[in-house]
Amino acid sequence: MKIITAALAGATVAALTVPASAQQGPIRIGEMNSYTAAAAFTVPYRNGWQMAIEEINAAGGVMGRKIEVVSRDDTATPEGAVRVAGELAESEKVSLITGTFLSNVGVAVTDYAARAKVLFIAAEPLTNAIVWEKGSRYVFRLRPSSFMQSAMLADEAAKLPVKRWATIAPNFEYGTAFVADFKKALTARKPDVEWVGEQWPANQKLEAGPTVEALIQMKPEAIFNAEYAADLAKFVREGTTRNLFKGKPVVSVLSGEPEYLDPLKDEAPEGWIVTGYPWQSVDTPVHKAFLAAYQGKYKDYPRLGSLVGYVTMKIIAAGIAKAGSTDTDKMIAAFEGLSIDTTMGPIQIRAIDHQSTMGAWVGKLAVKDGKGVMVDWKYLDGKDYQPSDDEVRKMRASNR
Amino acid sequence: MDFIVVQFLNGVASASSLFLVASGLTVIFGVTRVVNFAHGSFYMLGAYMAYTLTSQLPRGSLGFWGGVIGAALVIGLVGALLEFVLLRRLYRAPELFQLLATFGVVLVVQDLTLWTWGPEDLLASRPLSLRGAVDVMGRSVPVYDLVLIAVGPVVLAALHLLFHKTRWGTLVRAATQDREMVEALGVEQSRLFTAVFFLGSLLAGLGGALQLPREAASLNMDLAQITEAFVVVVVGGMGSILGAYLAALLIAILQAFGIAIFPKITLVLMFLVMAVVLAVRPYGLLGRPQAVARVGGSSLAVALRPAGSWSKTAAAVVVAVLALSPLVLGDYSMTVLTEVTILALFAASLHFLMGPGGVVSFGHAAYFGVGSYAVAMAIKYSGLPMLVAVVGSPVAAGMLGVAVGWFCVRLSGVYLAMLTLAVAQIVWSTAIQWDGLTGGDNGLLGIWPDDWARGRWVFYLVILTISAGGILLLRRAIFAPFGYALRAARDAPLRAEASGINPGIVQWAAFVLSSALAGVAGGLFALAKGGVFPTYVAIGRSIDALLMVLLGGVATVTGPLVGTAVFVALQDELSRFTNVWRFILGCVIILMVLAFPEGVVGFAARWRRDPDA
Numbered sequence A: 001m002k003i004i005t006a007a008l009a010g011a012t013v014a015a016l017t018v019p020a021s022a023q024q025g026p027i028r029i030g031e032m033n034s035y036t037a038a039a040a041f042t043v044p045y046r047n048g049w050q051m052a053i054e055e056i057n058a059a060g061g062v063m064g065r066k067i068e069v070v071s072r073d074d075t076a077t078p079e080g081a082v083r084v085a086g087e088l089a090e091s092e093k094v095s096l097i098t099g100t101f102l103s104n105v106g107v108a109v110t111d112y113a114a115r116a117k118v119l120f121i122a123a124e125p126l127t128n129a130i131v132w133e134k135g136s137r138y139v140f141r142l143r144p145s146s147f148m149q150s151a152m153l154a155d156e157a158a159k160l161p162v163k164r165w166a167t168i169a170p171n172f173e174y175g176t177a178f179v180a181d182f183k184k185a186l187t188a189r190k191p192d193v194e195w196v197g198e199q200w201p202a203n204q205k206l207e208a209g210p211t212v213e214a215l216i217q218m219k220p221e222a223i224f225n226a227e228y229a230a231d232l233a234k235f236v237r238e239g240t241t242r243n244l245f246k247g248k249p250v251v252s253v254l255s256g257e258p259e260y261l262d263p264l265k266d267e268a269p270e271g272w273i274v275t276g277y278p279w280q281s282v283d284t285p286v287h288k289a290f291l292a293a294y295q296g297k298y299k300d301y302p303r304l305g306s307l308v309g310y311v312t313m314k315i316i317a318a319g320i321a322k323a324g325s326t327d328t329d330k331m332i333a334a335f336e337g338l339s340i341d342t343t344m345g346p347i348q349i350r351a352i353d354h355q356s357t358m359g360a361w362v363g364k365l366a367v368k369d370g371k372g373v374m375v376d377w378k379y380l381d382g383k384d385y386q387p388s389d390d391e392v393r394k395m396r397a398s399n400r
Numbered sequence B: 001m002d003f004i005v006v007q008f009l010n011g012v013a014s015a016s017s018l019f020l021v022a023s024g025l026t027v028i029f030g031v032t033r034v035v036n037f038a039h040g041s042f043y044m045l046g047a048y049m050a051y052t053l054t055s056q057l058p059r060g061s062l063g064f065w066g067g068v069i070g071a072a073l074v075i076g077l078v079g080a081l082l083e084f085v086l087l088r089r090l091y092r093a094p095e096l097f098q099l100l101a102t103f104g105v106v107l108v109v110q111d112l113t114l115w116t117w118g119p120e121d122l123l124a125s126r127p128l129s130l131r132g133a134v135d136v137m138g139r140s141v142p143v144y145d146l147v148l149i150a151v152g153p154v155v156l157a158a159l160h161l162l163f164h165k166t167r168w169g170t171l172v173r174a175a176t177q178d179r180e181m182v183e184a185l186g187v188e189q190s191r192l193f194t195a196v197f198f199l200g201s202l203l204a205g206l207g208g209a210l211q212l213p214r215e216a217a218s219l220n221m222d223l224a225q226i227t228e229a230f231v232v233v234v235v236g237g238m239g240s241i242l243g244a245y246l247a248a249l250l251i252a253i254l255q256a257f258g259i260a261i262f263p264k265i266t267l268v269l270m271f272l273v274m275a276v277v278l279a280v281r282p283y284g285l286l287g288r289p290q291a292v293a294r295v296g297g298s299s300l301a302v303a304l305r306p307a308g309s310w311s312k313t314a315a316a317v318v319v320a321v322l323a324l325s326p327l328v329l330g331d332y333s334m335t336v337l338t339e340v341t342i343l344a345l346f347a348a349s350l351h352f353l354m355g356p357g358g359v360v361s362f363g364h365a366a367y368f369g370v371g372s373y374a375v376a377m378a379i380k381y382s383g384l385p386m387l388v389a390v391v392g393s394p395v396a397a398g399m400l401g402v403a404v405g406w407f408c409v410r411l412s413g414v415y416l417a418m419l420t421l422a423v424a425q426i427v428w429s430t431a432i433q434w435d436g437l438t439g440g441d442n443g444l445l446g447i448w449p450d451d452w453a454r455g456r457w458v459f460y461l462v463i464l465t466i467s468a469g470g471i472l473l474l475r476r477a478i479f480a481p482f483g484y485a486l487r488a489a490r491d492a493p494l495r496a497e498a499s500g501i502n503p504g505i506v507q508w509a510a511f512v513l514s515s516a517l518a519g520v521a522g523g524l525f526a527l528a529k530g531g532v533f534p535t536y537v538a539i540g541r542s543i544d545a546l547l548m549v550l551l552g553g554v555a556t557v558t559g560p561l562v563g564t565a566v567f568v569a570l571q572d573e574l575s576r577f578t579n580v581w582r583f584i585l586g587c588v589i590i591l592m593v594l595a596f597p598e599g600v601v602g603f604a605a606r607w608r609r610d611p612d613a
Helices: A002-017 A039-058 A078-091 A103-116 A146-158 A173-189 A208-217 A229-241 A258-267 A285-298 A304-323 A328-335 A389-395 B002-032 B039-056 B061-085 B096-117 B143-165 B167-177 B179-184 B189-211 B221-236 B241-261 B263-280 B309-327 B331-354 B365-382 B386-408 B413-433 B456-479 B481-491 B493-498 B503-529 B539-552 B559-577 B581-595 B599-609
Strands: A027-033 A067-073 A096-099 A120-122 A139-141 A164-168 A194-199 A222-225 A250-256 A273-276 A339-342 A345-348 A360-368 A371-380 B133-136 B139-142
Touching: A027 A039, A027 A078, A027 A304, A039 A067, A039 A258, A039 A285, A039 A304, A067 A078, A067 A304, A067 B559, A078 A096, A078 A103, A078 B331, A078 B503, A078 B559, A096 A304, A103 A120, A103 A139, A103 A173, A120 A304, A146 A173, A146 A222, A146 A250, A146 A273, A146 A360, A164 A173, A164 A208, A173 A250, A194 A208, A208 A229, A208 B002, A208 B139, A208 B241, A229 A258, A229 B139, A250 A258, A250 A360, A258 A273, A258 A304, A258 A371, A273 A371, A285 A304, A304 A328, A304 A339, B002 B039, B002 B133, B002 B139, B002 B143, B002 B167, B002 B189, B002 B221, B002 B241, B039 B061, B039 B096, B039 B189, B039 B221, B061 B189, B096 B221, B096 B539, B096 B581, B133 B143, B139 B143, B143 B167, B143 B189, B143 B241, B167 B179, B167 B189, B179 B189, B189 B221, B221 B241, B221 B263, B221 B413, B241 B263, B263 B386, B263 B413, B309 B331, B309 B456, B331 B456, B331 B503, B331 B539, B331 B559, B365 B386, B365 B413, B365 B503, B365 B539, B386 B413, B386 B503, B413 B539, B456 B481, B456 B503, B481 B493, B481 B503, B493 B503, B539 B559, B539 B581, B559 B581
Parallel strands: A027 A067, A027 A096, A096 A120, A120 A139, A164 A194, A164 A222, A222 A250, A250 A273
Antiparallel strands: A273 A360, A339 A345, A360 A371, B133 B139
């Protein structure tokens, strides 16, 4: 028991010696993500925001103050993330918190932010809950939600001459949300579609052979997929070998992101309609500049996470500059309705639900030089894929 | 009909993969009694190693098979090295210490793999001969599935020949039955154990390598595989290779058809099978009651002494210091202290079961989780006041304890541990998949203390009072006649029975008490975190609890409390300052196991008694 007391004494001393953020010192931003549990996605993300911070500080920072990021591993669990968020806000005295990757972690930090009255800018989690059912005035989210991405894909799916659809998605929040959103969106666009069956493998525990066989048994004409990462590779291999995809269009979320597409190499399933990031061929001047800077700095190409991380920090800096203060209420007022030109195009932060209008690239998969790429793509602006304001208000009715 | 045949073939192919990993685990356990958590890591390393080798060797069948066999051999050597360097030093420590050490290895290997191969999934290219499919009743079945279907029985036969037709195999079987006798007859045990580890790890590596044409090598392969391998080993009967194959067939075929019929409960199915098999056949399909090892394991049986007046004063001082801590600590430090205080009760409840009770639970998170969900639901759905809701947690967790304990006290050792693990996994899957009730993955949020208790003083004092009260209750029980009866039942069940104690009933009661208090800890944790999530019930939390108890020392009463403080401090602080916290935590665990095989407090106590030891 003595050890506890000694540890406590040590912790007290440490807590007292942390300097309180002086008004004229750097602006401190708390950043957290699943750096150990999901390294493949979060390390490129970190590269992205680090590059943005360097650029911002090289240009003199914000309001004449440098930006300093306190970065933490969110441990990929909701309760761990809540503890880390508390540590950032209470003991590191950061002005706002950003980051997170997994949806359930994002939702838990959303709840914490609303209670502790701390500004939280969620970057990557896709669940609708962060801005709608569980939304709050303290929380903003940047990436297009499952609702938005489903709506974008449903537009394409509605053009296909097929009726019988089967779905496959991992059995947790992310997968169930995408399937529900996609079904709703497609049925609204094409009321005569038929949903012939669903497969719900446990997350990252896909039994590929039996699952593919069960899908074949449903005799669908088209397939909607939300499998990702290691399970996507298994699904693609098994489905190709067993002729599941032959003559059937597949609509698949996220599969065009380099994070998920590149491991497939020459086995990337050609013709799939996907959301993703065709970094090789986006030829706007801002994106070319971003690409050159990123490749120069890291000797590697950017993943979607890199771009999101980069844009996130740029948006945060713009929001603080607009607020002219790190006061939470002033920052919230500044972020609401903030418009900014980013590497992806113009983005606005909607005042009504704090969702950004960041869009997504939608296109088809193809194999070129032994690698999977996206072709025939277009960038769809997120502002065109939102529910009506009335619906949004209804969903946010009970929020703080 | 064609669907049934093809799904059956799928099941048999998956069974081969499962069997390879499980057979290695069962061989290692049978001889060395080591519950080797690192087995899944070897499986993962096998896949990565095969990726590297097959991409270096010339393309084609020869290169592929050469790479696979090479990878298996390399992993076998790694396993032998692990035995030689680490586990060899722990055979005389209590059984579970090897588990702790191998868990440290899991953490270290995770970061080493990340450094060596990078974070991205690695999909190896397949030789052309294995890419195609053959027509089975109008459906395409991958050629590679047929290869796997053959591999399982071939390995099974090879192992059978090895164990029944060679002198070495005979010795291994003899050691499985009675390793002290084998040693007494002049067989050098250490060499035998190293060889067994080589074989077992080779099989794990082979399993991983053979997975490569079906899936990418990825960093999540280790933990995904280890639980399934444990299930197969236990269902088949620990140490039985044929049993492992039958179990793998049973589980894989059930899963193949389960996917088509109940696509949403695939997670639960395997653990339901295990629970049913263990309830009906306590030693698995082909298992036999575990032979009692005559060395090791004995240090659990150290006599416990009630606290003297000096210790009582010290304990009172510590509680007083804790009660005054909100005076000096910052908000975040209070968060960590609150967590430590609650988890100390959780660890103490597990210790009560493991130490005095002699019942090792691998799934104590089940009761912690049920307690936390009980509080969350009472507050969320019924709007009950906090203190009333907290009363619900021991009731709910205790009720689960009554049901599970009834089965558990009929089992012993690893079977018992595995049944508790199965229960925890079933609770966990329910928490994730019963969306409407539990909120699924997102959990239930907004479970904050009542307004009167929100201040940092009041809330911490409430937590401290309940936790300290629970811990005192457990201590009281240890030194009450009930506690003596419990220890008698643990150390000498026959004599206990002869003196009128019913060991089953006593252990059952201990199980229920322990579950109820774990539930209380869970309930408090929900309030402290403001929410409940399925991660409260995940395997990780059960392992954390084991780590806390073992780090502190099973044989002492204060051990788990110190273990909790050490563990939470290590984990929280490391993850704050470094991204390689798994590597460091793993190393610290391994070093602590080597340095203090009786735990921190056990070491201190022995040192006080005998400074020269």
